Amino acid sequence: MIKITNLEKFYRTEEVETIALNKLSMEVKKGEFVAIMGPSGCGKSTLLNILGLLDDPDAGSYLFNDIEVADFNERKRADLRKHNIGFVFQSFNLIDELTVFENVELPLIYTGVAAADRVKKVEAVLDKMQIMHRRNHYPQQLSGGQQQRVAIARAVVNTPKIILADEPTGNLDSSNGNDVMELLTDLNEQGTTIIMVTHSEHDARYSHRIIRLLDGQTVVENIMI
């Protein structure tokens, strides 16, 4: 599903040039649940953003479903993104001005789903995330765990082929964190490919495979049994 080869990413500021990804190669198969780990600043988020088509690499190849996307322009990336990829962030990133329902509905609007279908889909996914009773609340009125469930609901409402999660439990206590991990596991079992960045070995154990990064390079790959 995803295959990157010799991917490079530099950040240039006035004084220094940081190599965030250094000739990184890896592959993720359809239906896999992969965890990415590594010390702070090793390039995990950078990698995830490139995989999620939010950012473009400086060199190397990125095949998404066998299509070369490394040189896509912003419009094409946005198009591919909204149909295939869902995001979950550490800081939830819900829109404060929208209700729970509207936040979840948003991706459907952007992909042009008809209004009646939208209601059905949103209600189904809110149900599944057990936050249906909060549908008309605003994000500030929810706990962190609830907000993250809304964020996951929003990520999956469009039934994306892949979900990218950047430290999804980072702002949660362990009980809420476990709930989130269960949800991701469920989604994975239903066929969604998941790539998750985490600092927690405990969370990483939910995955099939751990990719460890150091200074923008893969060091180890652990296969979970």
Place this chain on the structure above:
Amino acid sequence: MIKNYIKIAWRNLLKSKLYSFVNILGLTIGLTIGMLILLWVQDEMSFDTFHSKVNTIYRVNGVTGSGQGIKIWDNAQGPVATTALREIPGVRNAVRISHGWNSIYTYKDKLLKEENTGYTDPSFFVMFDFRLIKGSKTKPFPTDQSVIITESTAKRYFGDDEPVGKVIQQDHETNFTVSGVIADFPDNSSIKFDMLFPINIIARQYNASNFWKSLDTDWGNYGYSTFFDIKPGTSLQQVCDHLINAQKKVAPWIKVSPGNGYRLQPMSDIHFYQADGSSGSLQTVKTFLIVGIITLLIACINYVNLSTARAMLRAKEVSIRKIIGAQRRQLFAQFIIESVVFFCVSLFLAFGLLYILMPYYNDVSGKHLQLDMLNADLWKVVAVTFVGTLAISSIYPSLLLSSFEPLKALKGKLTMGIGQAAFRKILVTTQFVFSVTLIIVTVVIGKQLKFIREKDPGYDRSQVFSFRTGQLGEHLDAVKAKLKSVPGIRAVTSSDNKLVDNGRATGGVDWDGKPTDMMFIMHHFGIDENFMPVMNIKLKAGKNFSGSKADATHFILNETAIAMTGIKDPIGKRFKYQETEGTIIGVVKDFNAASFKQNIDPAVIYYQPYGYKLYIKTTGKDAAQAIAACKQLWDKYNSGFPFEYRFMDEEYDALYKTDQRSGVLFNIFSAVAIVISCLGLFGLATYTAQIMMKEIGIRKVLGASVGGIIALVSKDFLKLVVLAIVIASPIAWWAINKWLEEFVFRIDVGSSVFLISGAIAIGIAVLTISFQTIRAATANPVKSLRSE
């Protein structure tokens, strides 16, 4: 999707109350004033355009005099129309209009004075598109005793009764039968009358023993507004040439200087340009159009400024939307729609404001504008204003907002780049350039209007009122003697011409050494021996009339006349006025018989003890008694006619009424424009204070004083205001000189005006900013640090 956008826009509007309030208030005021001004401009532009033949109708302007004394009249002589119709192929139709005298009219127990009557040719009703409701277009005046009246005139006399066929009596002697009713003349018509009489009445006053035998051969009297309907393609020059040649043939004794003759002025121009080509109301229309656009621009700049300042706070929302899959053009559309929502709310409020203000506005502007929601013209103005301002205000912020890069914005790394800050600074400066310019221009206009109102016109008009003598004229000596003894009356004098706004002039003058082909136009006054002392008109040389027989051939000239005629040592020199040969006995200092917009014209003063206008100088406090005494005498000799008098002060103020009016409007518009700028500044200061909250907190913890903090926050803004003053000064300098050109007598614009205006601008700016800065500076630092 659009519903979603509107919903969010609405929530945003409700959420940031201060932001929305400032923005909507600015927009509402801007739109209101912009629309008011544009409606006014539209009304002005529509003058005379309702005539279907407006593009082929021309007014004939006669040109007389020579050299410096050349005069272009807005009318022509009687034969011009008839000659053209008879002899010039391209002239399809011609109409003459002459103003009537003020008369009183009676019907049953009604007695009304009519001041706006005219004589005209029957073709009037065919050439122009004034709607004849009753009567015949082709034969409007069945007899010379016919009259056509407007609808509202008919109402005044006959109420709801059928007007046609009714007989009204003029001045208790002549009967006229109403032969038709014409719709009231539109406000935007240059031609306006209440009653129209057949021009034959004037023609009948000629007889074969007069010098001029008939109206159609009288090439001497420029008394008829003359309009031609000319076939397209006709050479206008040939029409004019033909006319002057016809005059030369019929009246060869009239001197024709080079340049004399006729000019054809398109009907569509006559409201905007005077006959001599100087601007009529065009200047005011242009000025207001500019002020209107500036007001709208200021409102737009406000909007742009505030929404870009707020963009930072919305960066996160934009990023999330992008990550979820929004495309740039979708976000662009969203922000445009947000602007549309803001504008719609403002427009709605503006309509309310417009509705409330309209009566006052009409009062100040002297118009009769209406908020007729079914009127397409109103919607044209609304649409132009709305779409124009919306486009200017929404595009840049929407582009900016939709261009945020999602990753940076999410990480909070998005700082308003130096470029955007600079852009906002440019906008604020531009806004203040407008404001400062308006302040300077307002100050200068105020000063100039005060100057002309208070400038000594060369005569003393205080406590003087005047009235027409009517039948009193038959007993004038006795009347004057009697009035002089009335307590409260200081002096009595008479003249045969108005002193304030004297429009009459003659070419019938001669002196030794006058070039033979020169046509010299002069004002003329006939006065008694008391006139000059009463009005305090000063003699420069020679003496005043003494009241003796010899005065019949004595003339007094003004300084300008002496200078322009070039008569050396004028006292005792020969001078001829009309048919009277005489000598110059005196020279008066120039006095202004018109407004200070014009040059003082040459004037000849002759002795006329029986002028039709009586001037009474009162003691001031007993003026009422003086008026009562005059009325008593009037009623004795003019029974059945109302007694009407006017103080010269009123007449004098009327000279500048339109200028005063424009002045007031200009003051209001500038004030509003400045208020809107301040709203913008206020909004920006609020944001700056918010953004600098943490910095201010840290500085205070480190020991900065409140004053120091205020200076820190205000400094940047004040720099911009000072820069604006520097830029605005030359622009304002140019604008006021342009405006002052209209006045012959004008104030000197010194640097003080600029200094004062600059100080005002800085004062206003400081006041506006200080609200926020003081609050920020006095806030508890612990609190502001925690909230970061």
